[in-house]
Amino acid sequence: MEKKEIRNQVISLLKSLNGEQKEKQEEILMKTLFGTSEWKRANVIALTLAQKLELDTNKIIEKAWSEDKIVVIPRTKKDRKMDFVIYKKDTPIEVSSFGLREPARHLIAIQKSDIDLIIVPGVAFCETGFRIGFGGGYYDRFLTDYEGETVSLVLNEQQVEPFKVDSFDIPVNLLITTEKIIRKIK
Ligand SMILES: Nc1ncnc2c1ncn2[C@@H]1O[C@H](COP(=O)(O)OP(=O)(O)OP(=O)(O)O)[C@@H](O)[C@H]1O
Ligand SMILES: [Mg+2]
Structure with a gap:
């Protein structure tokens, strides 16, 4: 199956997932994350303000x-x-053209090398750590020269069989599913 087909399939699975089931899984995934050495060691953590x-x-x-x-x-x-911009309770947020909530344009960005851990979002993930995002290539570009830790939290609906990856796709170091933690051998 092509990336695009997998992306669409998983998006519709996620749309039909009920809130309670999602929350149950999220609780397990987060608890696992907070127990990892990558989380404990990280001082600066990058993540997105998620869509529903x-x-x-x-x-x-x-x-x-x-x-x-x-x-x-x-x-x-x-x-x-x-x-990436530091996010605090009072950080002004704007809605981008894609409908994403982002820090306001005038705020000053931090340096890539200051980020200890990136929680990489995505639509679908396979056990090798490869991911399918929303198709913009934003994370693939950003991660090319990023040297810190990366982790993705994977809902059951987002786990897929290995797919054909492209030369520019970058896997995450650590995958957390509701069943296990998968670390990439460095
Ligand atoms: N390092 C890169 N330099 C230039 N173009 C890139 C790079 N990485 C990805 N792209 C381009 O981005 C497009 C989208 O790639 P892909 O379908 O893998 O996105 P994605 O992984 O789903 O998105 P994202 O990384 O934002 O989560 C591709 O057409 C590809 O040509
Ligand atoms: Mg990609």
């Missing part, structure tokens, strides 16, 4: 703040690039 369909990142943000970690969130730029 995606894993709800609000609880991760609250947990990070409660542990005095710094949360950074992405802002899309031209040429399908993005940068």
Whole structure:
């Protein structure tokens, strides 16, 4: 199956997932995340303000703040690039042309090398750590010269069989499913 077909299939599965089932899974995934050494060691954590369909990142943000970690969130730029800005309770948020909530344009971005751990979003994931995002290539571009840790939290509906990856696709180091943790051998 092509990436696009898998993406569409998983999106419709996610749309039909009821809130209670989703929350149950999210609870397991987050608990697992908070127990990893990657989480414990990270001071600066990058994640997105999720759309309704995606894993709800609000609880991760609250947990990070409660542990005095710094949360950074992405802002899309031209040429399908993005940068990250520190996110606090009073950070002004704008809605991008894609309908995503992003930090306001005037805020200053942090450096890529300052990020310890990126919670990489996506639509579908396979056990090798390869992922299918929303098709913009934003994360594939950003991760090319990123040297920190990457992790994805995978709902059962998002687990797929290995698919044909492209040369520019970049897998995450750590995959968390409701059943297990899969670490990429470095
Ligand atoms: N490093 C890169 N440099 C230039 N173009 C890239 C790079 N990585 C990906 N692309 C382009 O991005 C497009 C989308 O790629 P892909 O379908 O893998 O997106 P995705 O992984 O679903 O998206 P995302 O990374 O935003 O989650 C491709 O057409 C590809 O040509
Ligand atoms: Mg890709």
